[in-house]
Amino acid sequence: MDDGPAPRGPRTERWRLFIAAPLPDWLREEIDARVTPMRSASPHARWVHTANLHLTLAFLGDTHPGDVPQIVDAMRGAVSGRGAFEARIAGAGSFGGGRRRPLVAWLGLEPGARELVDLMRSLQVLLGIPPEERSRRREQVHLTIARDAAPDLVERLREIIVPPLPAWVVDAIWLYRSHLGSGPPRYEELERAVLAGGDGDG
Numbered sequence: 621m622d623d624g625p626a627p628r629g630p631r632t633e634r635w636r637l638f639i640a641a642p643l644p645d646w647l648r649e650e651i652d653a654r655v656t657p658m659r660s661a662s663p664h665a666r667w668v669h670t671a672n673l674h675l676t677l678a679f680l681g682d683t684h685p686g687d688v689p690q691i692v693d694a695m696r697g698a699v700s701g702r703g704a705f706e707a708r709i710a711g712a713g714s715f716g717g718g719r720r721r722p723l724v725a726w727l728g729l730e731p732g733a734r735e736l737v738d739l740m741r742s743l744q745v746l747l748g749i750p751p752e753e754r755s756r757r758r759e760q761v762h763l764t765i766a767r768d769a770a771p772d773l774v775e776r777l778r779e780i781i782v783p784p785l786p787a788w789v790v791d792a793i794w795l796y797r798s799h800l801g802s803g804p805p806r807y808e809e810l811e812r813a814v815l816a817g818g819d820g821d822g
């Protein structure tokens with residue numbers, strides 16, 4: 621039997637979704653203060669807007685809004701039985717750097733990386749992300765600072781985390797809808813799943 625034309629209107633609506641651990645406002649502001657002098661020295665890099673700094677745990681891409689409840693269930697499953705944990709920005713690194721994959725410069729995490737990788741793996745299983753999509757790169761916990769960056773920018777990122785930034789407590793993971801347009805994307809918080817002992821206030 622012919623299924624007829626593809627569904628139109630709201631049934632074909634797609635939201636660009638991802639799950640991330642947010643950074644507290646004070647930490648984003650502190651990173652911004654340290655990164656700002658670098659921006660004018662590397663105006664060609666695409667710098668992540670301060671308000672958008674976050675640690676990505678799973679990128680879902682274009683998703684039917686009707687799938688949000690299942691995604692939230694997966695987030696709750698992933699945090700179940702896990703406690704809030706301490707994290708601190710530490711180290712810097714990069715992805716890419718070739719002609720086809722422009723260099724992405726990021727800051728790392730220690731402590732906190734192991735707990736975030738555990739959460740990522742749990743989410744991948746509960747969201748049904750196939751093993752072939754679980755690349756090692758995606759398991760590298762990273763705070764993207766700039767894209768299309770020059771190689772020396774990574775060295776300079778290492779310098780700006782001396783003295784070390786204060787630690788904070790990761791107490792929730794958030795589901796975001798990303799609105800792309802001209803200028804920086806706008807991230808809309810849809811839901812959050814709180815780790816044991818946390819209040820998830822961000």
Ligand code: NAP
Pocket residue numbers: 636638666667668669670672676678679758763764767798799800803804805
């Ligand atoms: P996005 O594309 O909606 O992505 C949201 C998050 O999901 C990103 O943090 C990214 O993590 C991750 N992600 C995106 N695509 C992915 C993929 N194919 N596989 C795995 N993870 C993926 O929003 P965005 O990355 O913030 O920005 C989108 C575009 O806007 C970029 O080209 C960017 O250069 C441009 N833009 C961004 C800003 C900003 O402040 N963010 C400012 C101006 C322009 P990662 O952090 O690991 O990449």
